Amino acid sequence: MMNKKDVIVIGGGPAGCTAAMGLARLGYKVVLCDQAQFPRDKVCGEFISPAADPILARLGILHRIEAMNPKRLKGVAISSYGGKELLIDYPKLPGMEAKPTSLSVP
Ligand SMILES: Cc1cc2nc3c(=O)[nH]c(=O)nc-3n(C[C@H](O)[C@H](O)[C@H](O)COP(=O)(O)OP(=O)(O)OC[C@H]3O[C@@H](n4cnc5c(N)ncnc54)[C@H](O)[C@@H]3O)c2cc1C
Numbered sequence: 001m002m003n004k005k006d007v008i009v010i011g012g013g014p015a016g017c018t019a020a021m022g023l024a025r026l027g028y029k030v031v032l033c034d035q036a037q038f039p040r041d042k043v044c045g046e047f048i049s050p051a052a053d054p055i056l057a058r059l060g061i062l063h064r065i066e067a068m069n070p071k072r073l074k075g076v077a078i079s080s081y082g083g084k085e086l087l088i089d090y091p092k093l094p095g096m097e098a099k100p101t102s103l104s105v106p
Pocket of ligand 1: 010011012013014015016017033035036040042044045046047048049
């Protein structure tokens with residue numbers, strides 16, 4: 001007998017994975033398909049915005065990323081070919097106890 005699903009999500013990048021996890025938590029039977037075989041290599045700046053932390057926590061996966069001992073960046077550096085560099089620390093936002101940091105993982 002055919003294994004019935006409610007939803008097919010095509011593409012297992014961040015958008016597809018998040019959609020599939022959200023739908024599965026709502027009780028839908030979901031199948032996630034991708035043309036690539038995972039884990040896949042991907043060109044990336046290896047930077048995840050501080051704003052992603054609460055989203056990853058809500059998805060229940062932040063602790064798994066933390067377990068990989070990622071680097072925590074305190075801000076951004078913008079440099080010119082001439083060697084000039086501008087360093088900007090992430091600002092503390094209202095309601096935050098500490099300044100935010102961003103994840104850096106391959
Ligand atoms: C060079 C580069 C560096 C980047 N660096 C960063 C960074 O440092 N930090 C950051 O936050 N973001 C970075 N990004 C942006 C980030 O990659 C995207 O925002 C993110 O991948 C978008 O997620 P997505 O799920 O929408 O799409 P994708 O991650 O592109 O996922 C789409 C998936 O769909 C699959 N797919 C496509 N067509 C089909 C099909 N017909 N059938 C089956 N599967 C299919 C693909 O194989 C892929 O896995 C970078 C992007 C680039 C190009």
